[in-house]
Amino acid sequence: MNSLNTIIAPKNIAGQRLDIFLAKKLKISRSQVQKMIGAEQVFVNKKLPKKPGDNLTEGAVIEIKKAKITIEAKEKKKAAQVKFDVKIITATPDYIIVEKPTGMLAHPTMAEEKNTLANFIIKKYPEIKKVGDDPMRPGIVHRLDKEASGLMVIARTQKMFNHLKEQFKNRTIEKEYFALVHDPMPRNWDEINFPISRSETSDRMAAIPTGEASRGKEAKTEFLVEKNFVNFSLIRVKTHTGRMHQIRVHFLAYNHPLVGDPLYFQKKQKRVWDKKLARLFLHSTKLSFTDLGGKKQTFESPLPPELTEFLKLLR
Structure with a gap:
């Protein structure tokens, strides 16, 4: 059985949990890693780990094998x-x-x-x-x-x-997004700067309270209201950092989660409209950077038809 991936554990991760290390390295959720370990896809120094939380040692050889074909895999x-x-x-x-x-x-x-x-x-x-x-x-x-x-x-x-x-x-590249959030915004402009870290209780990312900022990475999101509806706000968002799920995490912490988000939502939120949309209302609409000749290049993208049509249903 051939390895799909072989990773040598570096010195600076000695003592770190296997599942946490692989989640960061492979850029997948910890539960995905745990499923791989449970399916006997992950080997450490040619042996199956006893548990996902096994601590790594410097120089450990981690091999990721091809998964067995299952009904879930076929789907x-x-x-x-x-x-x-x-x-x-x-x-x-x-x-x-x-x-x-x-x-x-x-x-x-x-x-x-x-x-x-x-x-x-x-x-x-x-x-x-x-x-x-x-x-x-x-x-x-x-x-x-x-x-x-x-x-x-x-x-x-x-x-x-x-x-x-x-x-x-x-942080000289400019990125702007259109997002639709639940409930009208209380102000037309604001900046959200909660640090972000992987949640300790789930596979999601989480905003960290200000007093515990040392646990998370700096994250900065700015927004401007384009239009308020009775139960929603269409906003233009600028990100000044590029953390995983940053916009979604920040607006959930701001108590205005994005419409159609299957991961970051409040249980008390009425999600009838989310089901009608059937996708996340988040669209990267503007991108600016400097080319190799030193000239600023700017590109824009309008909202796709399904998002435009959804807005027509709102009042």
């Missing part, structure tokens, strides 16, 4: 055959701008996943396969949730990848 395989409509906004020698549709992963979270934006890109532009610092994320320098839609920039050369990565590091 996922069937879902993976869905045809996604990826729109190429522009393609230059240095970068590509695309519109990712909702429901499509930006990149594989496991080696066998093929129906992702990354796979689409390398099939259409094979040279991108060697661009970047992670073979599962070729040319990809930023995240966009599976449930969200909208603009992404893909580097076509290593030079552009490094250039974009530096801009993200320095």
